[in-house]
Amino acid sequence: MSVFEKLQEIMATALELPTSDIKEKSTMEDIAEWDSLGHVHIMVALEQAFDLYMDVEDFAKLSSVPEILRYLESENVDSDNA
């Protein structure tokens, strides 16, 4: 499973959506369920799933799938962490 697929699963669970609704280019604007509460769910789920401790300042910056993927890459996350 790629990091993106893993992220798809995490976000779909956090937002209670089918995985297919989460696309490689999705942003907060595209997905109605991805509101501020949904965003906190995603952040908490990312931390749990990849065993991260994120800086709260990063929360606001991670408002799209590409940004989250870039962040995960910078944290040296690969799908085996999951």
Add this chain to the structure above:
Amino acid sequence: MRISDDQLEKLLAAQSPRELKIMLARRNMVPTLAQASKLHKHIDALQYPHKSVRLGIVHTYTSELLDPWLHFSAALNQLELDIYHAPYGVTIQEATPSSGLAAHAPDITLILLTWEDLHPALRTTAACIQPADRQEIHVQIQQAMTGLIGRFRDNVPGNILVTILPSPLSPGLGLYDGMAAISETHWWNLIKASLANEIREKFSAVTFIDMDQLVMQVGRNNFFDLRLWYSSTFPFTPTGSLAVSNAATTIIASLHLTKAKVIVLDADNTMWGGVIGEDGFNGIALGQDYPGRAYVDFQKRILSLQQRGFILALCSKNNPEDVLEVLQNHPHQLLRDEHFAAQRVNWLPKPDNLRSLAEELNLGLDSFIFVDDSDYECAAVRHSLQEVEVINVPSSAPEIPTCLDNLARLEITSLTREDLEKTAMYTQERLRKSQFEVLSAAGGGVKDYLQSLNMKMSVGLDDLSNLQRLAQLTQKTNQFNLTTRRYNEQDMAEKINNANSSVFHFSLADSFGDSGIVGLAIIEMESKNSARLDNFLMSCRVIGRMAEQAFLSTILRNLRSRGIEELSADYIPTRKNALVETFLPDNGFRETADGRYVRNLLESVQILENDFPIKIEGPDCE
């Protein structure tokens, strides 16, 4: 603790929601949201019966983020929640009949408050509040909280759970706080205790959850997430979220599941380590060393459960004299002979023993919790008595003292005098039985026996001071119960306060002891001269002593003195109340064409005469 893939596979093999709940709790496991979602699907696939509950949440901090954890822990407790979140912070406005909360018609309302909501002075650090001002602030907090909870109680149906968020920060005076005269912690505990007292004494169906206990279970740093607290006003980590959700749903489940009444304990490797028949009096593990210490703690736990109002029974495959020797003489044994309301120490199959215990105690098997270390015995009971809840005692001694900690059916939301004295009452019943046997052997009949008891019945009417017990009786009584209509404390308070309803109750004392309140009848006035018997019930503890007739006759005489000429009544059959199938016709009620019953109170029927072996004190009759 994180759950590895291997552990997740094991969890996904759980056979029941409760088994899964226990597995998670024993290892302090906290699933990720994705794992929780998989486990939730697994529970759904098991198709266990569950109860749908409407939950309303009133909150002064973000509560919506609790939802996935609430739904997950609800599933573990065999519940399904329909959750409504009140608008953020509008606490008082929600306590009106036209609010969104009232429109949701909640079965349960969870009120989430913060420490700072209690009083404006608490917005600063408590260490800054002068000792001289503290008393006044304390009184104001109490008044404000009583006012707030009262408004919800008056305007929202169902049960209410209140909890106050402790400070996410450690005490202001640091490590010295516990010693300081102006200690924050001591003051907070004082306020909490007085709030809990107020709630218990002033309100029905309101439960205070002490969130500090949840914090202690996992630790402050594991419970609170300061990043989320400051950025989103949501205080909890996933661990904290799960702990809060679990506490709330466990209480909700305890309010909605069939009440447990009896804990049946095994002896070997349950009350003590080892096998008494093989290891002997001095060889069993029970005392100050490992693993004996764990068993001593487990016995303390069981004694606390007895204090919660559960009856203890013993069921062990052993020679009776071996077990009795430990019960009576072992220096570290805490559970003594008199703590058990009934015992079966023999070599019979355990399901047979449970059946005969149910008969002796006059209680249904679905109120039994069977606690045993043997896989074989647990499987045998599960197989032949599906209504009995079976707890397999862990094989590792350190896990034993807490093995009953996560059972919703062992949680209580009230504690009455009757609960505290229950086992003593069953012991008295054993003595009554032997008196009866002595009298019978001497050729005496039932009447002689009843006369010999010197019974005194005290009948009360619309007594708010016994509200908890009166509501509890409708919740717990299954067999001697004409209609099985259940009422919570709030419903009961309404009936007591309503001039058109009369709630009668009785307690029965005899030469062996006082039963406490064991019978209840509710009368609804339908017109100036007719009334309806809404319910008539009696605890099985006093069956066979003519108490039901004495109680009914007192009620009838009271009604007649108030001008009532006709009393209608129903018998609503259930799986358990066949005992009272003929109670109404046996007592002068005539069956009508529509299957209901009516009794003419003007007819002089023998039952109205005071010819019971019971002296009755009660409300004015003639």
